[in-house]
Amino acid sequence: MKFFVALLLTALLGYAAPLYLPWWSFAVTSLIVALVVHQKPWKAFVSGFLGLFFLWAVYAFILDNANDHILSQKVAQILPLGGSYILLILISALIGALVSGFAALTGSYARKK
Amino acid sequence: MRIVPFILSAAVTTGLVIVLNMQLPAGDGNTPRLGYFLSPQKGFWQNAEATNEPFNGDLKLNGLQGNAEVYFDERLVPHVFAENENDAFFIQGYLHARFRLWQMEFQTQAAAGRLSEIFGAGKDSNFLHIDKFFRRLGMVYAAENSLKEAEADPRTKAVCDAYTAGVNAYINSLDEAHYPFEFKLLDYKPEPWTNMKTALFLKYMSFDLAGYEEDFERTNAKSVFTKEQFEKLFPYGMDSLKPIIPDITALENKGLGFPMPANADSVYFNYKDSVDVAEKPIKPNKSDGSNNWAVSGSKTASGRPILCNDPHLALNLPSLWYEMQISTPGFNAYGATFPGSPGVIIGFNDNCAFGFTNAERDVRDYYAIKFKDSTMQQYWFDHDWKNASFRDEVIKIRGAADDTEHIAMTVFGPVMYDKNYPDKLNSGKAYACRWKAHDASNELLTFIKLDYAKNFNDYTNAIATYQCPGQNMIFASKAGDIAIKPQGQFPAKWRRQGDFVMPGDDSSYMWQGMVPDSENIIMHNPQRGFVSSANQYPYDTKTYPYYLGGSTFELFRSYTINRNLDSMKNITADDMQRLQTSNYNILAEMAKPVFMKYLRQNELSGNAKKYLDIFTGWDLENNADENGPTVFTLWWDSLKTTMYGDEFAQTKLPLPDIDESTVIESLLKDSDYEFADDINTPQRETLYDVITSSFEKIVPVLQKNEKENNLAWGKFKDSDIRHLLKIPALCRLHVDAGGGDHIINAYEKHTGPSWRMIVELTDETNAYGIYPGGQSGNPGSKYYDSFINDYLAGKYYKLRIMKKDDMQKQTSLLGKITFTKS
Numbered sequence: 057m058k059f060f061v062a063l064l065l066t067a068l069l070g071y072a073a074p075l076y077l078p079w080w081s082f083a084v085t086s087l088i089v090a091l092v093v094h095q096k097p098w099k100a101f102v103s104g105f106l107g108l109f110f111l112w113a114v115y116a117f118i119l120d121n122a123n124d125h126i127l128s129q130k131v132a133q134i135l136p137l138g139g140s141y142i143l144l145i146l147i148s149a150l151i152g153a154l155v156s157g158f159a160a161l162t163g164s165y166a167r168k169k
Numbered sequence: 170m171r172i173v174p175f176i177l178s179a180a181v182t183t184g185l186v187i188v189l190n191m192q193l194p195a196g197d198g199n200t201p202r203l204g205y206f207l208s209p210q211k212g213f214w215q216n217a218e219a220t221n222e223p224f225n226g227d228l229k230l231n232g233l234q235g236n237a238e239v240y241f242d243e244r245l246v247p248h249v250f251a252e253n254e255n256d257a258f259f260i261q262g263y264l265h266a267r268f269r270l271w272q273m274e275f276q277t278q279a280a281a282g283r284l285s286e287i288f289g290a291g292k293d294s295n296f297l298h299i300d301k302f303f304r305r306l307g308m309v310y311a312a313e314n315s316l317k318e319a320e321a322d323p324r325t326k327a328v329c330d331a332y333t334a335g336v337n338a339y340i341n342s343l344d345e346a347h348y349p350f351e352f353k354l355l356d357y358k359p360e361p362w363t364n365m366k367t368a369l370f371l372k373y374m375s376f377d378l379a380g381y382e383e384d385f386e387r388t389n390a391k392s393v394f395t396k397e398q399f400e401k402l403f404p405y406g407m408d409s410l411k412p413i414i415p416d417i418t419a420l421e422n423k424g425l426g427f428p429m430p431a432n433a434d435s436v437y438f439n440y441k442d443s444v445d446v447a448e449k450p451i452k453p454n455k456s457d458g459s460n461n462w463a464v465s466g467s468k469t470a471s472g473r474p475i476l477c478n479d480p481h482l483a484l485n486l487p488s489l490w491y492e493m494q495i496s497t498p499g500f501n502a503y504g505a506t507f508p509g510s511p512g513v514i515i516g517f518n519d520n521c522a523f524g525f526t527n528a529e530r531d532v533r534d535y536y537a538i539k540f541k542d543s544t545m546q547q548y549w550f551d552h553d554w555k556n557a558s559f560r561d562e563v564i565k566i567r568g569a570a571d572d573t574e575h576i577a578m579t580v581f582g583p584v585m586y587d588k589n590y591p592d593k594l595n596s597g598k599a600y601a602c603r604w605k606a607h608d609a610s611n612e613l614l615t616f617i618k619l620d621y622a623k624n625f626n627d628y629t630n631a632i633a634t635y636q637c638p639g640q641n642m643i644f645a646s647k648a649g650d651i652a653i654k655p656q657g658q659f660p661a662k663w664r665r666q667g668d669f670v671m672p673g674d675d676s677s678y679m680w681q682g683m684v685p686d687s688e689n690i691i692m693h694n695p696q697r698g699f700v701s702s703a704n705q706y707p708y709d710t711k712t713y714p715y716y717l718g719g720s721t722f723e724l725f726r727s728y729t730i731n732r733n734l735d736s737m738k739n740i741t742a743d744d745m746q747r748l749q750t751s752n753y754n755i756l757a758e759m760a761k762p763v764f765m766k767y768l769r770q771n772e773l774s775g776n777a778k779k780y781l782d783i784f785t786g787w788d789l790e791n792n793a794d795e796n797g798p799t800v801f802t803l804w805w806d807s808l809k810t811t812m813y814g815d816e817f818a819q820t821k822l823p824l825p826d827i828d829e830s831t832v833i834e835s836l837l838k839d840s841d842y843e844f845a846d847d848i849n850t851p852q853r854e855t856l857y858d859v860i861t862s863s864f865e866k867i868v869p870v871l872q873k874n875e876k877e878n879n880l881a882w883g884k885f886k887d888s889d890i891r892h893l894l895k896i897p898a899l900c901r902l903h904v905d906a907g908g909g910d911h912i913i914n915a916y917e918k919h920t921g922p923s924w925r926m927i928v929e930l931t932d933e934t935n936a937y938g939i940y941p942g943g944q945s946g947n948p949g950s951k952y953y954d955s956f957i958n959d960y961l962a963g964k965y966y967k968l969r970i971m972k973k974d975d976m977q978k979q980t981s982l983l984g985k986i987t988f989t990k991s
Contacts, residue, residue, distance in 0.1 A: 080186045
């Protein structure tokens with residue numbers, strides 16, 4: 057239960073904070089979530105990781121789908137990812153998720169006795 | 170708290186954020202800040218515009234004086250209905266920024282020599298090199314001069330101020346999530362727009378259109394060729410020329426008669442001198458050109474004039490052009506606009522239509538400067554030491570210290586090349602640049618006045634003050650008038666003045682004055698029923714009293730256009746579409762009999778005969794699916810290399826190109842052409858030898874292309890429409906297009922007709938147009954390149970100059986924005 061609450065809060069706050077703050081501000085909210093909803097370090101990492109992963113993957117997927125992959129196919133050639141929009145969505149989500157996961161891990165260790 | 174794991178994971182988190190929030194080196198450049206760039210909330214995903222995105226809005230903005238409405242039609246062309254002129258230009262600025270902001274910034278930063286601010290110095294200092302070139306050419310100096318002139322005119326200033334306020338209203342509404350895609354990719358921010366940026370943009374067009382010269386190359390050619398040879402290779406005038414203004418009997422004066430300096434033969438026409446240019450300078454494309462023509466009602470089915478124009482420029486994404494209608498109580502204009510400048514540039518209003526081709530005159534010359542010492546404080550001029558002034562141009566470089574160009578200013582203009590710009594010239598020699606674009610002038614006023622023009626008098630009044638880049642300005646009205654005038658301020662030159670680098674110590678080599686505007690001759694309602702231009706000489710070179718120097722005058726397109734217009738009757742807009750997209754190769758028509766006369770067919774191999782059959786069976790159309798144009802083009806280029814390669818190999822320094830018109834006219838009249846001889850062999854080669862051997866040389870090339878399935882002209886030419894950054898993913902590469910150099914459809918590899926427009930001046934205007942791009946500059950929009958396929962298919966869109974009431978009834982609108990003053 058705690059796991060899902062943490063995951064959901066991570067995603068929710070990870071969306072809200074960057075509306076007003078820089079892109080990386082979700083790292084702070086993910087850390088706070090891990091502080092408040094205390095879990096074992098590995099569980100905190102996974103919920104922090106997945107919360108942001110789903111947020112970014114779903115958000116990117118929605119934007120990309122409405123766009124008929126016009127831009128993602130171009131960016132996936134520039135980066136270069138062989139033009140694969142799916143790979144681009146996954147890599148975007150992975151990057152956000154890694155930051156969030158480690159932030160949550162930090163939060164978890166901060167409270168652990 | 171577990172200290173060690175806590176510190177470790179905190180360090181990893183911080184490290185990740187830091188690394189993902191900085192640009193990392195990759196290849197020749199840097200990555201974007203990956204965390205920012207890939208963030209769906211802030212990064213490029215935000216530029217992925219929904220394909221069903223509505224373009225609606227209700228904007229209350231400072232700077233507006235009344236209410237206005239903008240309707241976007243089904244091609245995303247905005248139709249602006251404003252209550253006053255201020256609001257119309259404000260909204261034009263806002264829309265340009267809304268759809269083309271990055272391009273506007275990038276083009277003006279390139280013109281101002283500021284690319285290093287965005288990219289850093291670049292690989293091998295490429296960007297710094299380009300920046301230095303534009304700074305030393307005096308682009309900023311030129312824009313400052315023209316801005317002063319433009320802002321001194323209250324009407325122009327009001328238009329520019331409104332436009333700038335509109336651009337900035339949009340920029341101020343942006344946050345980092347909504348910056349255009351390229352800002353995110355290159356990681357920088359838009360900066361406020363200014364009237365100076367508009368001036369810089371217009372100067373960039375001057376560079377593109379009045380910046381081509383071959384002074385150093387021609388000076389070098391003097392060291393290789395005798396005077397007679399030089400005149401044969403780089404003649405003044407053309408045998409087959411059909412000038413823009415064929416009849417100059419209206420000219421009352423016989424010229425201002427500025428004399429050639431007395432010492433010109435020894436000091437200037439010394440065909441032994443050589444200037445050591447280490448590297449070719451940056452040049453605009455020599456093939457930039459355009460077609461325009463207008464036929465009177467006597468030649469049309471409707472009995473009304475039809476005006477056509479297609480400017481040939483680099484085909485880029487985002488396009489140079491943005492299509493729109495601007496309607497105010499004062500004027501109602503439709504056409505192609507320049508993102509970066511107010512006004513409709515090539516278009517029409519309720520009364521008339523207007524367009525341009527480039528005048529091609531040489532208005533940029535160089536003078537050799539002798540400085541007293543390395544401080545460049547004084548230079549020798551008219552038997553005395555004269556003080557130079559200085560201009561410091563500071564180039565900011567991303568990630569490095571500033572670079573300052575300390576430029577000496579002379580009576581001629583900026584010293585472009587000197588010991589401090591050593592990658593261009595060997596040390597010890599300095600050259601000042603005299604460029605017409607340096608002079609203060611207000612070109613924008615002409616475009617604004619044309620938008621308002623109601624009749625022939627308004628047209629002549631609008632263009633009278635226009636200076637640079639010189640243009641052949643064409644006009645047609647619903648009253649039935651057609652007219653054309655080569656307009657601009659052109660130096661009154663003596664023969665060959667400015668073709669070579671000139672002495673800078675003698676005032677008699679300076680430009681002594683400008684051709685009076687009364688001697689730029691207008692052609693109005695001629696008997697033949699049409700006016701036209703396609704970058705040819707404006708007048709007969711034998712009788713016009715001024716030297717019409719230039720190295721880019723074109724013969725073939727104007728020849729084809731005039732031949733067609735001479736014979737056409739009952740013309741419709743459809744006929745004009747066919748003519749404007751014609752792929753007929755007139756050079757091949759002229760060359761074919763010459764080729765077949767001199768080719769020794771009995772010496773050809775079986776393979777060669779196969780390709781010869783393709784050539785002889787070809788209908789002379791440069792269509793994308795034909796093989797004939799590939800054979801001809803390769804043969805022609807091979808012939809030029811075979812004929813002139815040996816002479817050109819006498820110098821390692823750059824030489825001017827030889828015009829196709831010079832080559833074909835020489836072949837047609839001179840069966841004993843001296844350049845057919847290979848100077849490296851004891852025997853004397855003839856045209857029989859070079860035409861046969863040049864054909865044999867291309868056979869392996871043709872075989873290779875055939876094997877790779879690239880023999881068809883469209884495949885062989887391999888045209889494209891490139892993004893300004895030349896990033897392949899943002900370009901349209903390998904488009905299958907016909908046309909080519911010297912053909913009415915002048916689509917070469919990277920350049921071509923950038924806006925095709927046909928306007929029939931019937932009571933209800935019947936207009937068509939298209940450009941190879943799309944209304945949105947956003948690579949993430951479906952309107953980024955939405956016109957390209959239709960363009961390639963030779964299609965046109967109906968250009969509808971609408972009334973507001975009709976717009977409101979439209980059901981296919983993509984959106985509507987209302988603008989209200991706040």
